[in-house]
Each structure stands twice: as structure tokens, then as C-alpha cells.
Amino acid sequence: MDSMEMYVSSLPPQRAAVFARLAAGASELAAQKPDIRDFVFVPGYAHPTWDDGQSVLWRAIEQMMLGSPAGDDELPVIWVGYDVATRFTNKREAQGFLVTDRRLIVKDDVDLVFSKGEARQYPLAVATTGVADTARAITSEAIDGYDWNGAGSLVDEEDVEWFRELLVAAITMTLDAVANTGTPIAAAPTTASDIRGRVKELGLSPAVKYADDKTHAKHFAKFAKKMPLDADEQILACFSASTLAGPYGLMLTDRRLRSRDLGEAPVTTQRSVIEPAAVRVNPANESQIVVAPGDVHDVPSHLSAREVGALVTLIQDWADGRVG
Structure with missing residues (x-):
């Protein structure tokens, strides 16, 4: 499939009708936000600025949704975002926020030579507080955790607030429209209980190292000299880097949180x-990251603010026994 038209034509008639309704609603919402019109793309509707808007949108859908779809008939509703061209891969990559009838997909990092930028997703599951509060909560989590550095001068603070308002409106409209079709809305999702699954959900895959990855064997051998483990202690996930002065970073094991900053003694917390x-x-x-009174762990400075925030969540889940 190489176009939105082909994708829609492959849908069952009932789903195609839902798609038409959602796209029409998204088009109306987009028209109410002229200040950010350059960033807003609705499937099936001509872009007010870019002649190739539908092609740009389809590329975003392919990269952000179709690579790992939430079902064969997932419906893209609206994309609020932009393209970036990376100097490493020299290809255009979609960044921003893609609303579908099942989730909000967010991508703010790009593919590098040895790693692939991963999207995060927020299922559109209605909380007990209702549709409006659910839309605001999902949007706030996505917007507040977004790494805006990659947008450079494209997006300013005022634009971000317009993004927020549009996404709240689009998610609210989508949840209401889906409910009115009689389609069951997803229950609140459960998160992964294994460390690697949770790392992926939190968008930390590009930053993590695993001890059983042979490509990092030398790194962990050097780390063992600077920060030795207890007998039989198992490394679960490591967020680290290395310089000529040696390795540094933070790791979770089956029994401790360990970290080491360059030139400093290791810090460990049970x-x-x-x-x-x-x-x-x-x-x-x-x-x-503060984990207990007097226990402060350094994280590598190359981690973005979003990644540090996600790492806090991972540590909370690990400490609480929700992942292991």
C-alpha cells in the first residue's frame, strides 16, 4: 500500500464510514487553529500550505503507525508535526503527534547509524473521570514529555500551547465519535511486567544497554572493574556511556540501583x-535522580529531559516490584 486512498479502499465499509466521520471532524478542528496550520495534516483533506501535504502525511502514517499498527484497520485521524532530515541517514523522518482511533503516537527522536528512533504510544482508554479529562491527561503526558530540542526553531512556546489545545480537542472528538458508532472503547491498558518491555514502552530503547548484548561486552567488562557487583547479582538494564576515562552511568540490577559519575566513586542503593x-x-x-533521603544517582548527561523522566518512571516501577 502506498497511499491513503489505497489504505481506505482496503477497509470494510463500516470502518471506512467511521474514518470519513473522524477525518471530517479533524478537518473542522484544524481550521480552528490557523496559527499552526503548517503543522496540521488531516487525511483526505488538502493542506492549506503544502501542495504535497497528503504525501507528507502518508509518510508520517507509514513511519509512526503502520510499522507497528494497533490492528489491521486502525484509522489515522490527524497528525500534528513536522519532518526532519537527519545527517546520518539523509532521509526525512516524521516527528510529532499522530492521533488514531485507538492511540496517540508520539515521536521526537530520529534514526541514528546504530540505533532506531522509537515512537511512544498512549492508548485512548477512557478513565473513570470521563472523556474530557482523559483527553487532557493523555495530551499533557505526551506534550510535557516531548523533547522539543529536535524541532529547533520550527516550534516556539506559543505553538506548543496550540498543539496542546488541538490534541485535546482531537482526542475528545475521536473518543466521542468512536463511542457513538457503538465500537467498544479500550479499557485502561496494563503496562509490561518485564524490564525490557517496560523500557520499550517508555521510549528508552535507544538509550539502554543489556549485559547479554555481545556488542556491549567490552563496555560491561570495563564497568565491572569500576563498579563491581555482588556475587550472582544480575544486571537488568544499564543506561551508560564511556570515555577514555572509563565508563559511567546508571544500572538497575535484580537487587540494587547502581551508578557512577566520571571520576567519582560508585553509588549504590538497595x-x-x-x-x-x-x-x-x-x-x-x-x-x-533522587531515590531516597540522601541517595542521589547521576545519569549520563546525554540523556534528554524526557528520557530522564522516563527513567524515573522505570525506577519507580522496578522499586515497586511491578517490573523485574
């Missing part, structure tokens, strides 16, 4: 003493 609700980014240093 898993059992970490209070999940107390884990947070250090207000005085965004490259540090």
Missing part, C-alpha cells in the same frame, strides 16, 4: 529501601 513515590529528578540538577 532496591528494598527505595520508596517509589519519592523517586524524582533532582530539582537542583536535572542530570540526577
Whole structure:
């Protein structure tokens, strides 16, 4: 399939009718936000600025939705985003927020030579507080966790607020429209209980290293000299880097949280003493995570603010026993 038209023609008539309704609603919402019209794309509707808008949108749908679809008949509703061209792969990659009838897909990183940028997703599951509050909560989590550095000068602070308003409206419209078709709305999703699944859900795959990955064998051998483990202690996930001065970073094991900053002695905290609700980014240093009174761990400075926030969530889940 190489176009939106072909995708729609492959849908059952009932789903095609739902798609037409959602796209029409999205078009009306887009028209109410002229300040960010350059960033807003609706399937089946000509873009007010870009003649190739539908081709650009289809590329975003292919990259963000079809690579890992939520069902064979998932319906794209609206994309609020932009393309970037990477100097490593020299291809255009979609960034931003894609609303479908089942989830909000967010992508703010790009493919590199040895790693692939991964999208995050927020299922459109209605909370007990209702549709409007659900839409606001999903949007806030996505917007507040977005790494805007990649957008450069394209998006300013005022644009971000317009993005927020449009996404809330689009998600609300989508949830209402889907409910009115009689299609069951998803129940609140459960998160992965294994460490690797949770790392992927949190968008941390590009930053993680696993001890059983042979490509990182030398890295972990050097780490073992600087930060030795207990007998039989198992590394679950490691967020680290290395320089001529040696390796540094943070790792979760089956029993401890361990970290080492360059030129500093290792810091370790037993898993059992970490209070999940107390884990947070250090207000005085965004490259540090506080896990208990007096226990502060450094994280590599190359991690983005979003990744550090996701790492806080991972540590909370790990400390609480929800992943292991």
C-alpha cells in the first residue's frame, strides 16, 4: 500500500464510514487553529500550505503507525508535526503527534547509524473521570514529555500551547465519535511486567544497554572493574556511556540501583529501601535522580529531559516490584 486512498479502499465499509466521520471532524478542528496550520495534516483533506501535504502525511502514517499498527484497520485521524532530515541517514523522518482511533503516537527522536528512533504510544482508554479529562491527561503526558530540542526553531512556546489545545480537542472528538458508532472503547491498558518491555514502552530503547548484548561486552567488562557487583547479582538494564576515562552511568540490577559519575566513586542503593513515590529528578540538577533521603544517582548527561523522566518512571516501577 502506498497511499491513503489505497489504505481506505482496503477497509470494510463500516470502518471506512467511521474514518470519513473522524477525518471530517479533524478537518473542522484544524481550521480552528490557523496559527499552526503548517503543522496540521488531516487525511483526505488538502493542506492549506503544502501542495504535497497528503504525501507528507502518508509518510508520517507509514513511519509512526503502520510499522507497528494497533490492528489491521486502525484509522489515522490527524497528525500534528513536522519532518526532519537527519545527517546520518539523509532521509526525512516524521516527528510529532499522530492521533488514531485507538492511540496517540508520539515521536521526537530520529534514526541514528546504530540505533532506531522509537515512537511512544498512549492508548485512548477512557478513565473513570470521563472523556474530557482523559483527553487532557493523555495530551499533557505526551506534550510535557516531548523533547522539543529536535524541532529547533520550527516550534516556539506559543505553538506548543496550540498543539496542546488541538490534541485535546482531537482526542475528545475521536473518543466521542468512536463511542457513538457503538465500537467498544479500550479499557485502561496494563503496562509490561518485564524490564525490557517496560523500557520499550517508555521510549528508552535507544538509550539502554543489556549485559547479554555481545556488542556491549567490552563496555560491561570495563564497568565491572569500576563498579563491581555482588556475587550472582544480575544486571537488568544499564543506561551508560564511556570515555577514555572509563565508563559511567546508571544500572538497575535484580537487587540494587547502581551508578557512577566520571571520576567519582560508585553509588549504590538497595532496591528494598527505595520508596517509589519519592523517586524524582533532582530539582537542583536535572542530570540526577533522587531515590531516597540522601541517595542521589547521576545519569549520563546525554540523556534528554524526557528520557530522564522516563527513567524515573522505570525506577519507580522496578522499586515497586511491578517490573523485574
